[in-house]
Amino acid sequence: KNEVEQSPQNLTAQEGEFITINCSYSVGISALHWLQQHPGGGIVSLFMLSSGKKKHGRLIATINIQEKHSSLHITASHPRDSAVYICAVTSDKLIFGTGTRLQVFP
Amino acid sequence: NAGVMQNPRHLVRRRGQEARLRCSPMKGHSHVYWYRQLPEEGLKFMVYLQKENIIDESGMPKERFSAEFPKEGPSILRIQQVVRGDSAAYFCASSPNDHEQYFGPGTRLTVT
Numbered sequence: 001k002n003e004v005e006q007s008p009q010n011l012t013a014q015e016g017e018f019i020t021i022n023c024s025y026s027v028g029i030s031a032l033h034w035l036q037q038h039p040g041g042g043i044v045s046l047f048m049l050s051s052g053k054k055k056h057g058r059l060i061a062t063i064n065i066q067e068k069h070s071s072l073h074i075t076a077s078h079p080r081d082s083a084v085y086i087c088a089v090t091s092d093k094l095i096f097g098t099g100t101r102l103q104v105f106p
Numbered sequence: 107n108a109g110v111m112q113n114p115r116h117l118v119r120r121r122g123q124e125a126r127l128r129c130s131p132m133k134g135h136s137h138v139y140w141y142r143q144l145p146e147e148g149l150k151f152m153v154y155l156q157k158e159n160i161i162d163e164s165g166m167p168k169e170r171f172s173a174e175f176p177k178e179g180p181s182i183l184r185i186q187q188v189v190r191g192d193s194a195a196y197f198c199a200s201s202p203n204d205h206e207q208y209f210g211p212g213t214r215l216t217v218t
Contacts, residue, residue, distance in 0.1 A: 031205060041195055043149075043209040086149065093162060094139065094199075094207065096149040 003027050006087050006097035013104050019074040021100045023087030026068065034061050034072045035086040037099070043086075046072070077104045108132070110200050110210035111180075118216045119188045127183040127213045131200030138181040139207060140173055143195040152196075155181060188217045 004025045013019055023032070034046040047054050047061040049070075054061050058077075063070040074081055081104050087097040111130040119125050131138050140152040142165075151165040155175035166173065170188075175181040185192055195214050199207040 033207070035209070041214070042211045043197060045206070045208060048206050088149070090205070093151045093154065093165070094141075095151070096141075098148040 002098070003091075003095050004087055004089055004097040006085075006100050008100060009098070011100055011102045013077050013102070015078055015104055015106050017077050017104075019077050019081075019102065019104075021072045021085050021087075021102070023070045023072070023097055024068060025070075025087075025089045025095075027089065027091045027095065029089040029091055031090040032063050032070050033088040033090070033094070034070075035088060037084040037086060039083070046085075074102075079104045079106050110135075110198060110208050112196075112198050112210035112213050114213060115211060116214045116216070118218060120218055121189055122187050125185040125188050125192070125215055125217075127185075127196050127198075127215070129181040129183070129198030129200070129210055131181070131198075132202075132208055135200035135202050135208070137201040137203070138175050139199045139201070140181070140183050141197045141199065143197065143212075145194065149197065152183070185215075188215070190217050193217045 007022045031050045033048050036044045049063050058075045060073040084099040084101050086099045088094050113128050138155045141149045143149045153166050153173045154162040170186045172184045193216050195212045197212045198210040201207045
């Protein structure tokens with residue numbers, strides 16, 4: 001079993017839909033990261049959080065330390081949000097989930 | 107403040123050649139991490155370095171791979187005698203404090 005599990009693996013949505021991507025982890029962590037990887041391959045760090053909730057534009061990330069679970073929400077999704085979203089946790093090193101491939105259609 | 111720089115962005119090597127991947131961290135960052143993303147797989151930690159020191163190399167293959175982060179200049183990931191299975195995207199990230207990491211654009215290595 002992977003130490004960081006994401007669901008779903010693949011997600012398609014119509015433009016404007018509200019999207020949720022989930023991440024569960026089984027190790028002790030000091031922080032959790034949400035990353036975005038576009039088809040070109042570059043990686044952008046979206047959030048780093050250790051408790052509570054963070055918001056940046058249409059993106060919201062939450063974490064529940066007791067339940068070892070985090071969610072990434074995208075409101076009013078847009079085709080340019082199409083990417084792979086990766087959850088990663090900082091344990092003694094950064095451990096990555098396998099990613100959620102999101103496609104948003106117009 | 108420029109972001110993390112990696113070069114080359116694309117590298118093609120024949121089997122048996124050496125590959126050198128460079129990573130210039132953000133200004134003021136003294137922590138560098140290397141990650142590998144094999145085709146259709148997730149990112150995997152390779153090595154964590156601070157200036158002139160390897161802190162954690164538990165993700166590095168035991169042979170042919172080495173990394174350094176000298177006092178001056180970029181961090182180098184070196185792969186000797188490359189094989190087809192080394193074809194992957196190699197990402198570098200830097201951090202000021204071993205906490206928040208900023209990723210470079212990656213180097214795509216293709217071994218023919």
